[in-house]
Amino acid sequence: MLQADQLKPLFDVFNLIQPLSFQVTEALKPLCQLRYFKKHEEIQAIGATCKTVYFVFSGAARIFYLKDGHEVTEYFAFENDLIIRAESLFTGNPSKKAIQALENSNVVAISSEALFRLFDQYPDLEKLFNKLVQRSYVETLKRLENLQFLTAEERYRKLLTDHPEIIQKIPLKYIASYLGITQVSLSRIRSSLR
Amino acid sequence: MLQADQLKPLFDVFNLIQPLSFQVTEALKPLCQLRYFKKHEEIQAIGATCKTVYFVFSGAARIFYLKDGHEVTEYFAFENDLIIRAESLFTGNPSKKAIQALENSNVVAISSEALFRLFDQYPDLEKLFNKLVQRSYVETLKRLENLQFLTAEERYRKLLTDHPEIIQKIPLKYIASYLGITQVSLSRIRSSLR
DNA sequence: AGATTCCTTTTACATATGTTAAAAAAATCA
DNA sequence: TGATTTTTTTAACATATGTAAAAGGAATCT
Numbered sequence: 001m002l003q004a005d006q007l008k009p010l011f012d013v014f015n016l017i018q019p020l021s022f023q024v025t026e027a028l029k030p031l032c033q034l035r036y037f038k039k040h041e042e043i044q045a046i047g048a049t050c051k052t053v054y055f056v057f058s059g060a061a062r063i064f065y066l067k068d069g070h071e072v073t074e075y076f077a078f079e080n081d082l083i084i085r086a087e088s089l090f091t092g093n094p095s096k097k098a099i100q101a102l103e104n105s106n107v108v109a110i111s112s113e114a115l116f117r118l119f120d121q122y123p124d125l126e127k128l129f130n131k132l133v134q135r136s137y138v139e140t141l142k143r144l145e146n147l148q149f150l151t152a153e154e155r156y157r158k159l160l161t162d163h164p165e166i167i168q169k170i171p172l173k174y175i176a177s178y179l180g181i182t183q184v185s186l187s188r189i190r191s192s193l194r
Numbered sequence: 195m196l197q198a199d200q201l202k203p204l205f206d207v208f209n210l211i212q213p214l215s216f217q218v219t220e221a222l223k224p225l226c227q228l229r230y231f232k233k234h235e236e237i238q239a240i241g242a243t244c245k246t247v248y249f250v251f252s253g254a255a256r257i258f259y260l261k262d263g264h265e266v267t268e269y270f271a272f273e274n275d276l277i278i279r280a281e282s283l284f285t286g287n288p289s290k291k292a293i294q295a296l297e298n299s300n301v302v303a304i305s306s307e308a309l310f311r312l313f314d315q316y317p318d319l320e321k322l323f324n325k326l327v328q329r330s331y332v333e334t335l336k337r338l339e340n341l342q343f344l345t346a347e348e349r350y351r352k353l354l355t356d357h358p359e360i361i362q363k364i365p366l367k368y369i370a371s372y373l374g375i376t377q378v379s380l381s382r383i384r385s386s387l388r
Numbered sequence: 389a390g391a392t393t394c395c396t397t398t399t400a401c402a403t404a405t406g407t408t409a410a411a412a413a414a415a416t417c418a
Numbered sequence: 419t420g421a422t423t424t425t426t427t428t429a430a431c432a433t434a435t436g437t438a439a440a441a442g443g444a445a446t447c448t
Contacts, residue, residue, distance in 0.1 A: 067343050074339070087335050090328040123317065130324045134284040137331040140338060141281050145268070147341040148374040149261050152435070172396065180342040185435055187397050346405070366426065379405055381427050 007032055010055055010108060013080045017135075018128035027118055028125060033109045037061075037101035043083075044099040050088035051112050053129075056081050059105025060169060064177075065097040073178040076102075076166055082132050083107075102170060152181045153189050201226055204249055204302060207274045211329075212322035221312055222319060227303045231255075231295035237277075238293040244282035245306050247323075250275050253299025254363060258371075259291040267372040270296075270360055276326050277301075296364060346375045347383050 007029065014020060020028070034057060037043055043054065043061060054061075056077045063075040063085060074097065077083045088095035089112060101107075119126035146155050156179060160167055166175065176186040201223065208214060214222070228251060231237055237248065237255060248255075250271045257269040257279060268291065271277045282289035283306060295301075313320035340349050350373060354361055360369065370380040 065339075072339075072343050074342070086328070087332050090325075090332055120317070123314070123320075126317075126320070126324075130320075130327070131284075133324070133328065133331065134280070137327065137334065138281045138284055140331065140334050144334060144338050144341065145259075145266075147338065148268070149266050149371070171394095173394095177343070182436060183396075184398085184437080188435085191397075365424095367424095376406060377426075378407080378428085382405085385427075 006034065007057075007108065010057060010080055014128055017131050018124060020124055020128065024122045024125050027122060028110075028115075031110045031114050031118075035107050035109050037105050037107060039101060039103050039105075041101045042098060043101055043107060044085070044095075046096060046098045047094050049092065049094045050085040053089075053110045053112050053115060054083040054099065055108040055110075056083065057106040057108050059107075060102040061099055061105060061107070062102055062170075062174060063097050063099055064174075071174075071177065073174045076163075076170060076174075076178065078165060078169075082136060084133075084136070086133070086136070102174075147180050152179060152185055153192070155179045155181075156186065156189050157193075200228065201251075201302065204251060204274055208322055211325050212318060214318055214322065218316045218319050221316055222304075222309075225304045225308050225312075229301050229303050231299050231301060233295060233297050233299075235295045236292060237295060237301060238279075238289075240290060240292045241288050243286065243288045244279040247283075247304045247306050247309060248277040248293065249302040249304075250277065251300040251302050253301075254296040255293055255299060255301070256296055256364075256368060257291050257293055258368075265368075265371065267368045270357075270364060270368075270372065272359060272363075276330060278327075278330070280327070280330070296368075341374050346373060346379055347386070349373045349375075350380065350383050351387075 010032075011020070011025060037059075044050070044052070046065065054077075056079055058079060060079075061077045061083060062073050063077075063083065064071045064073045066072070075083070083099055085095040085097050085099070087093070088097075115125075115129065119129075146158060150158065159175070159179065166178075172186055172190075173183050176183040179186065181189075204226075205214070205219060231253075238244070238246070240259065248271075250273055252273060254273075255271045255277060256267050257271075257277065258265045258267045260266070269277070277293055279289040279291050279293070281287070282291075309319075309323065313323075340352060344352065353369070353373065360372075366380055366384075367377050370377040373380065375383075
């Protein structure tokens, strides 16, 4: 069971995005399940329909899918980051993507159905959720631009400056597919920068 | 000035996504400005902050930006499609992207500030807007996946099956940058498929 | 600690895509 | 219609990235 205020760091982040009243906060807390996953453990499997909204409480996670038998990483999430598989959550279709812990991680899991049921009663909660979605959307647009017209080396350099924590904490084989290139190619790029 | 029910086709689409009451519909109508743009005309310029939500009423439009002096097309919009530059609308930052008519087009323009002001009074209107954003987000995720791990030829084939209207109506030079390749490369791919 | 597995780099070669320039084809305009 | 401009294709060559296999290095497990 959750201890009082254990969730405070996450709720502090929420409040920066959308100020929440005491009532909203109290209504949301019971929906938050703190779950522990070991490094490499699967948080959600491929084929499951996304009915849970996750936040990384501590640790790190990724979303990936299989393409021709090998894994393609689509997204990395760190502390306080939202994890949803939007293409499933918003359509009700099963997701072809999995969520996996990259380190021993604590994750806050919220049932999307229970969350959405609170929206009519607490409009600010709906606004918070939608602002989080908007932020994810904007981030995805930026990644799209990068993939559309930067070279592999430019994308790697950009990741290095924009998200150094990814380079530091994540195995290169995951970063390669995230950048849309092979591991060999990434290795080549790295050695050319030395 | 708008004639009664001129907007009906667009509102029919809205109702499929989120049923709107008579009151909501009547509140939204006065915000809808029907504007005409000639082929190639600029709907919004680079550098402007996005404070308008557009829908294509008839015709077609695109979002593009400049990269090293040449245009990169990010998005095509056809009848009833939403056009927003999310990275500006949701952040308040000036957009580096322009919106341009690709044919003689009628466009419904809605002030985002006026629209957002209606949200507290009409929650279903907020829900409609957020569902439209969610759909755009999901579409963007699909494009990201394609750019991340399909070859140029696979991306072209996919566009051919998923959005034949783009191939039919849009100049190839715009399609090339949309696919993340040069015009020469696209031409080569097309001839190899013949 | 040693053995095993996993991750990263390197090499050699193949292929896809980019670049520049020119020709061909199509669209636009007076 | 004919002239002009724009778009698309083709050619030749350069470069980036992919593929497969092997070696080296690091992490993990008992």
